[in-house]
Amino acid sequence: MSLRLYDTGTRSIRDFQPRKPGHAGVYLCGLTVQGPPHIGHLRSGVSYDVLIRWLRRSGYDVTYVRNVTDIDDKILVRGEEQGRPWWAIAYENERKLARDYAALNVAPPTYEPRATGHITQMTDLIASLVERGHAYATESGDVWFSVSSWADYGELSHRRPEDMLSSAETGAKRDSRDFGLWKAHKPGEPEDAAWTSPWGPGRPGWHIECSAMARRYLGDAFDIHGGGTDIMFPHHENELAQSRAAGLDFAKYWVHNGMLNLSGTKMSKSLGNTLSVAALGEKGFSAAAVRYYLTSVQYRSAVDFSEEALAEAQSAWERLSNFVHRTAEALGTEATIGGALAPEFTAAMDDDLNTPAAVAVLHETAREGNAALDAGDDAAAARAGAGVRAMLDQLGLDPLDPHWDDPGDAKLTGAVDALVKLALEQRAEARARKDYAAADRIRDDLAHAGITVKDTPRGPVWTVD
């Protein structure tokens, strides 16, 4: 059994067989940094993070490229609106994106190229397309891809030319479906938003950057290309057409993640119905719970976001986290190291990353482990504890990973620990003389301070809410 993935191009589940044994080249369309990221974007980041982790676990040496589109019409508009340089807008949002990826434990890609750093690779590719007769420049200095020159156009999204409406881009193009490769600089646009090219000053169209950057870092042919279903057409279709027309094999598999909806419609920058990770944090949801929430749904399914569902996910996540902590406290942290992935977990992951089924295995294992702890079966408990930890770690959700710790002041934590211990000693004395009113008062006082105390067979344990 090995990894099988749903491939949009063939509309089927296919065995993953890399072009180069032992290596996997993956390109993910990252974000256009016109605004701060929302959790729909983060869903994409988490989904592919899970894929990359699984590929690595499966023994592949993975080269993972996730681009940043830092030049685009809307970024220029934002700059104009805010009276700031367009590149200041782009970089600010890129930093926010990096911050949110990090918060959700999304590992950095191997390379994270910016569009503006690869203009040369793009103009080279465009020149090649013009030379081959698949693109043409107009008087204005724009360059268009000729859709009619490429017979396979539509092979990815399975659209027939007669079904297609005209591209939104206007200009002196020969066919309404032709899309822009190079946009001539227009009067009034920032001078520093233009680069020199054989067709005059201008900037690249959206689609060409991904073709150029994928080629630059992954070669003319690579394994997996990913992105959201919303950019399958026209973006990916255009990428595919222009790359193939330029003589490149391009991606072998196309993977698309489902949308995250809010109140029934897609969360998107243009609709304004967005929700950030920080906003969820203010509502009391932990970053780990958000990651768990996004992971507990298969990546291709649409997710209708709701706080209720997220709250349920947080409870479920805490159950797993509690179990791992409980095992570590009872048997020592070293007993939770080196666990094995359950065969059912591996089978679920290999089956087009069926994370909900994988998570079900986690819960079943945790239940067995909790029962073993209750029964005093340390060996079985350790096996379950280490297994759950290993499987959670595989999903980027190891509760003992320092990543999830609150970055609080270590000295302050030490001081609080000493004070709470003092209070708990007094409570223990009260309980010993069966003065439960006094004991409960101490516990209530601590609760008011945000400290939850629970009694375990090995004594009280406290946590900060």
Next chain:
RNA sequence: GGUGGGUUGGCCGAGUGGUUAGGCAGCGGCCUGCAAAGCCGUCCACACGGGUUCGACUCCCGUACCCACCUCCA
């Protein structure tokens, strides 16, 4: 209008032609001074109408509704 996906129990969410998904919430019990956590048990299901089949939630046809894309968008 075109293309694709979906409709599972109070909620989230997998899956299979005949066997308990899993979680959250609820209910009963065990444990606990109480609580929390945990364990055991339990209620609640496959949009609707036909068809195929010994048997369909699971395959086929139709209907309804929802979502995405067809225009910038993960």
